[in-house]
Amino acid sequence: MEYPKSKELFERASKIMSGGVHSNGRNRKPHPIYMAKAQDAYVYDVDGNRYIDLIMGNGTMILGHNNPEFNERMAEYVAKNQGVVTGFDTPLSIDVAEHFLKITGNERVRFTNTGTEAVTHIIHIARYATGRNTIAVMEGAYDGWADMVYVNCFAPLDQVGDEACPKSVPGGGGLDPVTVSSTLVLPFNNIEATEKLIRAHKDDLAAIILEPIMIDIGFVEAKPEYIRFLRDICDELGIVLVFDELLTGFRIGLGGCQDYYGVKADLCMYGKAYANGYITAAVAGKAKYLDYTIPGRGVGFIGTFNGHQISLCAAAATLDMLDSGEVTKTIMSNADALREEFNAMAQRKGVPVLLRGKGGHFQVYFVEKEPTNYRQAAVTDAGRYGRYVASLQEQGVWCSQAPLSHHVLSVKHGRDVLDEMLSAMDKAVDKAFS
Ligand SMILES: Cc1ncc(COP(=O)(O)O)c(C=O)c1O
Incomplete structure (x- = not known):
């Protein structure tokens, strides 16, 4: 993907906004990507690139963008x-x-x-x-x-x-x-x-x-x-x-x-x-x-x-x-499907990576076994995670670059979006272990 407009905006922004963004969590290497619009499970940057959004306003957008x-x-x-x-x-x-x-x-x-x-x-x-x-x-x-x-x-x-x-x-x-x-x-x-x-x-x-x-x-x-x-x-x-x-x-x-x-x-x-x-x-x-x-x-x-x-x-x-509970139920069951299908894929590949999550929150850890505290989570392999996230971004899936962050599904991340994500994740896991 190309990001010339984001690069230009970052040069402008960093002269007047310390760090070029208004919250440090939005920082990105080599520079932040600035967004132009968002709809349902997708966000579009100023260069016209489309991503499946897995940050969803830091967990706020439970109903999806612009519902x-x-x-x-x-x-x-x-x-x-x-x-x-x-x-x-x-x-x-x-x-x-x-x-x-x-x-x-x-x-x-x-x-x-x-x-x-x-x-x-x-x-x-x-x-x-x-x-x-x-x-x-x-x-x-x-x-x-x-x-x-x-x-x-x-x-x-x-x-x-x-x-x-x-x-x-x-x-x-x-x-x-x-x-x-x-x-x-x-x-x-x-x-x-x-x-x-x-x-x-x-x-x-x-x-x-x-x-x-x-x-x-x-x-x-x-x-x-x-x-x-x-x-x-x-x-x-x-x-x-x-x-x-x-x-x-x-x-x-x-x-x-x-x-x-x-x-x-x-x-x-x-x-x-x-x-x-x-x-x-x-x-x-x-x-x-x-x-x-x-x-x-x-x-x-x-x-x-x-x-x-x-x-x-x-x-x-x-x-x-x-109120009816249907939205939460849908997100819970999509998150369960994502976890099971990702982990089955990792098992088939025989590589140490696992997806932990429920209720639409999840993270992929490059570890041998499920972390039960901070110290066990913090040893996730940052190099592998970096290659995994870079590959996802190239394939149009927007994730956090921080290995200990979390990802989010909204009610708009339905089966079609999950399929697109899982196919990108499969390739990204290969990149992580290459
Ligand atoms: C679990 C948790 N607690 C507290 C906060 C702080 O909330 P706010 O950013 O609204 O100050 C956050 C924000 O990310 C959070 O995720």
């Missing part, structure tokens, strides 16, 4: 809202909250804008409710870029220390070193080592935050007994258990990881899929905790764009379309 039914429903909600944009709540904000709670099975919800804001609110609530300060995250997890949680995310393996007691490595420059070093990093899926660390910090541990399925490093599932153990020890020691459902919500079954594991968290953070690409995130969970944010009860919950009406029109339209 006509979604557009129509959203336009109807916008028209009904008669010009209110932000700064007020409306009957719509209450309708969307009710619908959101019905689907997710939580007692309370408040809308904010991004996952990073949601986790920040959650930390304030947990600290206030417990009178403690320390926050625990899982090794390798990404729960947003706030100082308290942007720790050990994609940390280099030579910096992470002992597996049973991982070091707190900052996720980037400029974080407060005191905050970063106070964050407790837990070894995912290792009950014995996790229990030791939690008990050692029990007097100051306010919250444990985790993606029960670590999708930000591809697709690494918690064992059900690990989630059950976390629930029990949090109950015993009065620690707030938080599920980061930004990616799992509405996709790992409509009820996300709370349903998948049959375990209720105290608080959850959501975003992405429930507004099909529009900007909203939610803090949800038990009334006991959310109600600390009622004015006068101790914890602030403030934001110019919180419950933004245009985003909530998008959420209303999306929730209407997700």
Whole structure:
């Protein structure tokens, strides 16, 4: 493929926008590719190249790009809202909250804008409710870029220390070193080592935050007994258990990881899929905790764009379309077919590569056996992955260049798209091992 227009745009953009893009995740070697339009499962760049999009707005576009039914429903909600944009709540904000709670099975919800804001609110609530300060995250997890949680995310393996007691490595420059070093990093899926660390910090541990399925490093599932153990020890020691459902919500079954594991968290953070690409995130969970944010009860919950009406029109339209469960069911079954067919192909070839995924999230790892934590996922062969992704891009399949990223199916990635993907993946795997 040729990218002369993208190259030219990058030269222009990099003079005025540091890095040439507005989010570092969009960077690409040798330069970013700029997009011109998107439809269903496809995105088209400024040079006219067409790709099957497997990033789908970082997991937001569950209904596909420019979905006509979604557009129509959203336009109807916008028209009904008669010009209110932000700064007020409306009957719509209450309708969307009710619908959101019905689907997710939580007692309370408040809308904010991004996952990073949601986790920040959650930390304030947990600290206030417990009178403690320390926050625990899982090794390798990404729960947003706030100082308290942007720790050990994609940390280099030579910096992470002992597996049973991982070091707190900052996720980037400029974080407060005191905050970063106070964050407790837990070894995912290792009950014995996790229990030791939690008990050692029990007097100051306010919250444990985790993606029960670590999708930000591809697709690494918690064992059900690990989630059950976390629930029990949090109950015993009065620690707030938080599920980061930004990616799992509405996709790992409509009820996300709370349903998948049959375990209720105290608080959850959501975003992405429930507004099909529009900007909203939610803090949800038990009334006991959310109600600390009622004015006068101790914890602030403030934001110019919180419950933004245009985003909530998008959420209303999306929730209407997700409500029956059919969209999630279709994506789940397509993701299962993709996993089975890819892995059968890899087995036929006799090469060490495997696809892990469910609910429309997946990643291809160049490893011998299924990773169960960050350290096992991080040893995926980066050279092979690089050749695999380069070949896919040449064949018109848009993937992440980062070996520990994840990929996404929307409801528009139907059988025809899967066939096109699988045929390209077959050739790309050959390239990876050439
Ligand atoms: C699992 C998870 N948690 C939190 C976040 C942060 O969300 P946001 O980018 O909306 O701040 C992300 C974003 O990629 C995410 O994937």
